[in-house]
Amino acid sequence: QQQVKQSPQSLIVQKGGISIINCAYENTAFDYFPWYQQFPGKGPALLIAIRPDVSEKKEGRFTISFNKSAKQFSLHIMDSQPGDSATYFCAASSSGNTPLVFGKGTRLSVIA
């Protein structure tokens, strides 16, 4: 049973465009929703995270939008750059009690 469903599997975006990656979850006890970025040969690195008490969080070019009623959250990358090309993972956990579960990842390619 996949607790966090992520789409699309891969994404190609023009430089300067907006990249959007979506995730949906089932466990209503989840209360922590991070996004991780992974470059080839490296471990995942925390990019941005949100809790259900807010609907949006922005850090630089990266924004998380959160819809509690729909049990969905998404990552928006504004002004996408070739250096953003990486695999992005959404994840979720519950008050420290459940392990962080990851989506299957989205491979983003930003082309000039």
Add this chain to the structure above:
Amino acid sequence: DTAVSQTPKYLVTQMGNDKSIKCEQNLGHDTMYWYKQDSKKFLKIMFSYNNKELIINETVPNRFSPKSPDKAHLNLHINSLELGDSAVYFCASSSRRNEKLFFGSGTQLSVL
């Protein structure tokens, strides 16, 4: 200084062998984890330790045995390696359980 370091980076071995992967974190975190990333990039929790105590043990063959000599170290020993064990194994740590994980750069295990 590397926050979460794991060795070796690459491990190539024959089926049936026993091998260990070491992990150390210098962040002062109480919780450490082992995650497995398969060839399709899917990240799955294997184990979690808090202050040297095992708190999460997902459905993992008992050929895998974690050992935490102190809260800064979490090693993974694998007995009787099988072809299906080939994957990238990531160590991670966090100050708050199951949140804001810092990952090592991974150990790519290839079983021949």
